[in-house]
Amino acid sequence: MINKEKLLEISKKYGTPLYIYDGDLIKEQYSKLKKNLIYSKTKIFYAMKANYNPSILKLLKEEGASIDAVSPGDVLLALEVGFEKENILFTANRITEEEMHLVKSKGVLFNIGSIYDLESFGKNYPNSEVCIRFNPMVVAGENDQVITGGENSKFGIFIDEKEKVLEICEEYGLKIVGVHEHTGSGIPEAVQMMEGVKNILDFLNKEDFPDLRFVDFGGGFKVPYKPEEKEMDLEKFGKETSHLFEEFCKKFGKELEMYFEPGKFLVSESGHLLVKVVDIKRTPKKLLAGVNSGFPQLIRPMFYRAYHEIDNLSNTNNEKKKYDIVGNICESGDCFAWDRELPEIREGDLLDIRNAGAYCYAMGGQYNLRPMPPEVLVLEGKVELIRKGLTTEEMIEKIIEESKT
Ligand code: LLP
Numbered sequence: 172m173i174n175k176e177k178l179l180e181i182s183k184k185y186g187t188p189l190y191i192y193d194g195d196l197i198k199e200q201y202s203k204l205k206k207n208l209i210y211s212k213t214k215i216f217y218a219m220k221a222n223y224n225p226s227i228l229k230l231l232k233e234e235g236a237s238i239d240a241v242s243p244g245d246v247l248l249a250l251e252v253g254f255e256k257e258n259i260l261f262t263a264n265r266i267t268e269e270e271m272h273l274v275k276s277k278g279v280l281f282n283i284g285s286i287y288d289l290e291s292f293g294k295n296y297p298n299s300e301v302c303i304r305f306n307p308m309v310v311a312g313e314n315d316q317v318i319t320g321g322e323n324s325k326f327g328i329f330i331d332e333k334e335k336v337l338e339i340c341e342e343y344g345l346k347i348v349g350v351h352e353h354t355g356s357g358i359p360e361a362v363q364m365m366e367g368v369k370n371i372l373d374f375l376n377k378e379d380f381p382d383l384r385f386v387d388f389g390g391g392f393k394v395p396y397k398p399e400e401k402e403m404d405l406e407k408f409g410k411e412t413s414h415l416f417e418e419f420c421k422k423f424g425k426e427l428e429m430y431f432e433p434g435k436f437l438v439s440e441s442g443h444l445l446v447k448v449v450d451i452k453r454t455p456k457k458l459l460a461g462v463n464s465g466f467p468q469l470i471r472p473m474f475y476r477a478y479h480e481i482d483n484l485s486n487t488n489n490e491k492k493k494y495d496i497v498g499n500i501c502e503s504g505d506c507f508a509w510d511r512e513l514p515e516i517r518e519g520d521l522l523d524i525r526n527a528g529a530y531c532y533a534m535g536g537q538y539n540l541r542p543m544p545p546e547v548l549v550l551e552g553k554v555e556l557i558r559k560g561l562t563t564e565e566m567i568e569k570i571i572e573e574s575k576t
Pocket residue numbers: 218221239262313317319353355356357389390391392432433434435436471475529530
């Protein structure tokens with residue numbers, strides 16, 4: 172684990188704002204998952220949408236991970252980093268025909284979650300192998316925006332449309348080699364994940380799916396964001412799913428593979444965004460600590476009202492005051508935390524925004540024209556700059572260059 176001193180030391184070298192990732196923790200999370208999912212034919216597909224830094228992708232590749240890709244960009248980057256096409260599953264969300272051709276030309280397996288896309292895939296690529304994404308009809312996840320199951324979801328084919336799926340596959344000679352579901356993100360209880368697993372296994376049989384090789388149960392494993400929160404009970408989930416899957420395979424008559432697609436679980440806790448306090452303001456009701464970063468660099472609090480633990484690295488006294496931690500963007504909503512009790516914050520203090528490894532840099536942008544921070548990886552005691560940030564001048568140069576037609 173990277174301690175406070177290490178964070179301070181690294182920030183001295185690279186400045187702030189700065190993303191720092193703990194590579195050893197990523198490895199630890201990976202092996203924890205692997206250890207608990209005891210079914211022998213389990214494969215882990217890292218949901219690279221959570222954090223696509225090439226060094227992190229390489230690290231997970233070395234651990235043995237495969238890739239869950241959700242865009243042609245994901246697929247191209249994963250291939251570029253060295254993942255083999257057989258170890259990438261492309262979950263196609265509302266793709267255009269051009270995107271379909273691009274990914275298909277790379278030989279990557281498609282996971283298709285709509286009747287419409289399936290039909291169009293069949294027309295374009297008859298006699299191909301395909302994975303079908305079904306809606307698990309379980310409503311679970313950290314907040315409304317990351318719930319993907321249930322009757323109002325834009326994702327997945329409804330289980331009762333199975334016949335239609337089989338018809339289309341028959342018509343175009345598509346072979347269903349995989350079945351997929353994803354319930355949501357940040358699912359707290361193993362029992363909710365289990366429900367999705369059961370709903371999918373319940374309707375699968377060898378007559379309808381003779382070519383089936385794997386069942387993919389998506390991601391969603393919760394990790395703690397607040398100090399009092401707990402990780403999902405992995406041991407229980409791992410045991411129960413593995414047992415259930417084994418029994419299912421016996422009934423099905425074939426030893427299938429079991430896939431999972433974790434994002435947050437592998438990388439969330441590894442990440443820190445270090446920011447510097449640049450001003451303190453007292454309003455009639457509140458204390459505001461203003462920092463040299465804003466929501467384009469870490470949007471989860473503003474976007475989902477997500478809680479990210481924040482430490483004042485420069486003052487660890489026990490006497491606490493309540494602050495809103497506000498950003499440097501020209502919007503009132505630009506805030507990292509509201510009414511947060513922290514040891515007194517003074518100008519120049521360094522704050523550590525925790526759980527910044529998943530969906531933070533990856534959801535970033537340069538709104539208000541501030542470049543994204545650099546990224547640093549700490550692995551086995553080695554500190555490595557894994558993405559240099561652009562300077563303001565370089566960013567502007569790039570914008571001008573890109574706008575030349
Ligand atoms: N598989 C599929 C098909 C997914 O859509 C997702 C996440 C995952 C796997 C990985 O889920 P995870 O293990 O990371 O929970 N930006 C949001 C999370 C969006 C998740 C989208 N899909 C956030 O910051 O909370």
